[in-house]
Amino acid sequence: MYVVSLTYRVPQDIVDFHNDAHIAWLQKAFDNGVFIAAGRKVPRTGGLLLSQADRSVLDASLQQDPFYSNGVADFEVVEFHAGRVAPGYEILLDTPPAPPAEAGPNR
Incomplete structure (x- = not known):
């Protein structure tokens, strides 16, 4: 899993100018399964994105x-492996893939 931290480099009016295009890009990325959560930092100095892609x-x-x-x-992209989560957040666990099913006998 990855946590992406965005930190604004420009004044807020420049951020606001590009925000609609950023939101449209973000929606497309959610639709494509790239992100599972996104939001602004408080105070508004950037944002955070959570991805399992x-x-x-x-x-x-x-x-x-x-x-x-x-x-x-x-x-800044930070890789992180969730080994423990609160009830209801199991989708965030970093679990190994299930082993392939064994083939049954040929008939």
Whole structure:
């Protein structure tokens, strides 16, 4: 899993100018399964994205973000393995893939 931290590099009016395009990109990325959560930092100095996508898919998507292509924010990607979660958040657990099913006898 990856946590992506965005930190704004420009004044808020420039962030606001690019925000609609960023939100449209973000929705497309959610629709494509790249992110599972997103939100603003408080105070509003950037945002955080949570992804369970492959790193290459994540990187390709981030490069399409208008905040990235227009130099609005710095991006830091941190890989993290969730080994323990509260009840109801099991989808966040970093579990190994299930072993392949054994083939039955041929008939």
